[in-house]
Amino acid sequence: MAFYLVCIILVVLLPSFVFATIVLNRTNEAQKRAVEALLQASTGSVNKVIDREVSSMLSMLAFFSTSLHLQNGDYRSLQEQADKALAGTDAHLVVIGPDYQLRLNTRVPYGTELGETADRVTAEKAFATDRPAVSNLFFGRAAQKWVFNVHQPVRLGSGERLLLTLTQDADHLLKVVNRDILSPEWNAAVLDDSGNVIVSTDPGTTTGKPFFLQVVPALRIGIGTARYKDVDYQVVTDFTPLTGWKVVAWAKTSDVQATATSSLMWLAAGGAVIATLATAGAVFIARFLSRDVRMLARDAMRLGLGERVPPRRHVIAELDTVSKALSEAAEARLQAENEIRFLMREVAHRAKNQLTVIQAMLNQSVGGACSATDFAEAFRKRLAGLARSTDLMIANAAQGVELGELTRNQLAPFMPEDGKRARVSGPSIRLDSQASQTLGMALHELATNAVKYGAFANERGVVEFSWSVEGERLALVWRERNADIAPDHAEHAPKGFGSLVLERMLGIALQAQLERLVHADGIEWRMSIPLSRLRNEEAASADGHGDA
Secondary structure, eight states: OHHHHHHHHHHHHHHHHHHHHHHHHHHHHHHHHHHHHHHHHHHHHHHHHHHHHHHHHHHHHHHHHTOHHHHHTOHHHHHHHHHHHTTTSOEEEEEEOTTSBEEEETTSOTTOOOOBOSOHHHHHHHHHHTSOEEOOOEEOTTTOSEEEEEEEEEEOTTSOEEEEEEEEEGGGGGGTSOGGGSOTTOEEEEEOTTSBEEEESOTTSOTTSBOSSSOOSOOOOEEEEEEETTEEEEEEEEEOTTTOOEEEEEEEHHHHTHHHHHHHHHHHHHHHHHHHHHHHHHHHHHHHHHHHHHHHHHHHHHHHTTOOOOOOOOSSHHHHHHHHHHHHHHHHHHHHHHHHHHHHHHHHHHHHHHHHHHHHHHHHHHHHOSSHHHHHHHHHHHHHHHHHHHHHHHHTTTTOEEHHHHHHHHHGGGOOSSGGGEEEEOOOOEEOHHHHHHHHHHHHHHHHHHHHTSGGGSSSOEEEEEEEEETTEEEEEEEEESOOOOHHHHHHSOOOHHHHIIIIIIIIISOOEEEEEEETTEEEEEEEEEHHHHHOHHHHHHHHHHHO
């Protein structure tokens, strides 16, 4: 019972947890896509801000390219103009000559010896292409910091070519790249064209050093994965066409999936706890119910032993029904056993009666037989009549034997071919077993005499047997008509077994009042029996046993 209850619980719980897991996974996937979309939007926004920053620097360089101080070679005045224009921007103006020597650097006082530019590669590119150029990150000698340059080629009226350059500290970009734009598990960094870190939100990532993940110099953008020191990372990248730099957002895959993993773990733990509690409840209920089942089993054993089984109250209504059924079955068995014991006593009693009746039939058959053949035939017919009565009695033991059926059954062996010569009529009367046996024997003897000496001995005789209820008595009439008998023979003939049956067994056993009449055309018997003797089997059996 506990096993099946647990199975039922698991059948109910498991689909629910599977469905919850699927929904949770779909929710996590949707959340992951939303985070990735947000990160892509964030990196794209950073790129746009950087592009605007560089565009602003180019605009400032375009402004300085129109300065008269520059055209006249008045670098002192140009530096004063630049200091005022760039105040509060963290940017500094640098002028580079075609020999890559610095002619002006607002980061140091005017007149300081400057030397050659530290960003010659990008400067050469700007001179060569005659287009603006943005440098990679480098360590500025004057600034003693990591900086980057934005170069703008300029041709003076004298035909000389110069580079106007704005140099900017890398730290300036921290206002663009910060953790406020990222999810908690994520970091972001800006990388130059060589893959060196310009600025990063991760304290463990050093400015000016190559980025630890292999995402550069590839130009692919979007969402990807990377692996570093056996650790998997999820990476979101974007590319700025103006600078050639990349904005990279990254996080450990385990950290990104931590929320989903935690949710699944909580779901699994909750499911395990619920399943454990449900299983414990099922086991407890099963033990509680098995107690009632064991009680029913003991009651069933008591039923098998023939003991009384009282109905009991159970937790489950169906078990109450079973207990009630066992109690009723026990009562029915006790009643059946009592009836069987009663029937056994009755069978023994009736067997003795039957043997007594058979002995009387035997004595009478011997006394009235002229030969052994006559004796055997008479005795056989009387036994057959007795057997027919007994068969009816057994077949209708519970309801009793119907008088009309008993009459037709006893007359059947003696009936002539013309069935109209035997007329039976009367209301339906039920006889108990002893009365039916006695009346059956009497009818058999009357029919035997009719065949030998009475109405059935010729071709025209008629037997009429009728009965009616008169108050508390049953009146029966046996009338033979058109019989070929001599009146003096009928009146003075010795009494045979039939007469003895009528007078002794009907008269004594059933307290019948008998009257024998002799008519010119046949014999008539009138019998009146108390109805109580036909329905009180115990009294009839006692009297019949004592007088048979």
